Amino acid sequence: GAVVSQHPSWVICKSGTSVKIECRSLDFQATTMFWYRQFPKQSLMLMATSNEGSKATYEQGVEKDKFLINHASLTLSTLTVTSAHPEDSSFYICSATLSSYEQYFGPGTRLTVT
């Protein structure tokens, strides 16, 4: 089946620094990738939709200057959390589309900002 990887799986950073999270589709090309954020015991909240070669579309309330998304190729999208603060600590999950309704999820990245 289609596999999506994320790197790193877990990261701790200091407040004020930036962190980059990679999402890769390993065995298929994904024109669209999605970034979600999951709070403890809560649902996944869509942050942005990332299309290869174009600017990401952010959901209302998500700061585009803080959460920079780059989708440079059909197999790689990156999320950079800039000037991270403790409230940005969360579980970040990406997914990639294979066809109209098929989405494959990465294992997630746990970000802790101290």
Place this chain on the structure above:
Amino acid sequence: GDSVTQMEGPVTLSEEAFLTINCTYTATGYPSLFWYVQYPGEGLQLLLKATKADDKGSNKGFEATYRKETTSFHLEKGSVQVSDSAVYFCALIKDQAGTALIFGKGTTLSVSS
């Protein structure tokens, strides 16, 4: 806006018990419906799906039927196993390619032997 509502968890069952996790949705048009499962420490995996009314999705002993009249997609399994312990998410997607999923809050299932 579109939304998905799941029953609150956690759900605690003994092995071989019957499982029902309720899911209802609100959406315009004709969404496709999904159940995803997240095992501890792993990413979300598609469990089953249904793309139109009265469709029944099934996988690994789990079933869910797309009920348009009640806007529901309840997940059922006749006999749960310890290995079914996970978080289950109900989700919908509009009939539009490249559209993100809308998730319910998730229901934690814990099965004991």
